[in-house]
Amino acid sequence: MNRNYFHLHLVSDSTGETLIAVSRAVAAQYQGTVSIEHVYPLVRNAEQLGRVINEIQSAPGIVLYTLVDQELSDELQASCAEFGAVTLSVLEPIVELFHSYLGPAQSPRPGAQHMLNSEYFRRIEALNYTMAHDDGQAVDDFEEADVVLLGVSRTSKTPTSIYLANRGIKTANYPLVPGAPIPPALFSLQRPLVVGLFASPERIVQIRENRLLSLNASDNTSYVDRQMVSDEVNQSKRLFHERKWPVIDVTRRSIEETAAAIMDLHRSHQLKFIAD
CATH class of the missing domain: 3.40.50 (Rossmann fold)
Structure with missing residues (x-):
């Protein structure tokens, strides 16, 4: 029926x-x-x-x-x-x-x-850490993270971080902003897995325009200029390539799918870190 x-x-x-x-x-x-x-x-x-x-x-x-x-x-x-x-x-x-x-x-x-077991408290610790290290906060403590996410604005860094934290993975994230210098501490990380997130310029512009609309803000800004956004994305991808950081295209991925890919990378990273 x-x-x-x-x-x-x-x-x-x-x-x-x-x-x-x-x-x-x-x-x-x-x-x-x-x-x-x-x-x-x-x-x-x-x-x-x-x-x-x-x-x-x-x-x-x-x-x-x-x-x-x-x-x-x-x-x-x-x-x-x-x-x-x-x-x-x-x-x-x-x-x-x-x-x-x-x-x-x-x-x-x-x-x-x-039950309130060690796994439960590990998740709570991960959530507390993730919330305290969202959007570039406390960069000097990033070495304590399990995963560090980098990407331009609107590449789902924060929701992905929170999802990973709910799985017990301490996650920090840092926004790549045009013209803003990247803290040297990010280049010397040893323990965490660093992952670059990117999306198509068209998708990022769409999300940013919706964001500005929800804030009743003007869209006459480089924040949603397609060429500027394309440059941002390309610069971030060059950075990821230069640093040999794994990258994930989040254009058509849900938060859950992105997190699953990161967790798979994290498992491999842990094994390599232990072996070294």
Whole structure:
């Protein structure tokens, strides 16, 4: 049946992040169809589940869930079957695969992936560092970074840095500004992976024009002059080539795709750094 929208119910005994990520990845394949998300996090007892079931019944659709408690899982499936909502346990196929290979889980726990462990605190440390070293701040501390991103304005340095920090990678970034000298400290970095980001001049001009429009600022400036922007991009690419820094063209890449490429480079850089 063709639909231009549908109700998507995401039921989790944790934060619901897993369900949101998975469902949006699939929903993105259906252009022209809008998913109306209903997110129910921290569902851990029968009373909470009862309220969720009532809401699902008022707007049936697709129900995705991650519930460790088998009784709650069974109740959700049975209730949804009664009023025609389709259900799927997103984790069950993966749990069964782990079970077949590793045996039963020792202690199933809702939200176990969000425990306050060393990985969690590593991510917090990375976020704090990244925010303190955004847009060229505290250049003298860049040696402590895992990754340093360079690029002209509007090459997604900051959002990419924050995404990497959420993965536990301490990331600093520095903007390449026409006519502004580059701090010598950037040329003597040893530990961090330095990556150059660039985009097509056309794409950068488009983003900059939108930026000026949002600020109600005049677009009569070299900031959006196509020739000037082209010169900026070419100068940055020459710098990256001279320093033999890896480069990534972000013109048609999402933040996630750019970050994935950087993480792959970072893994190789770590191995080389350890070997040296």
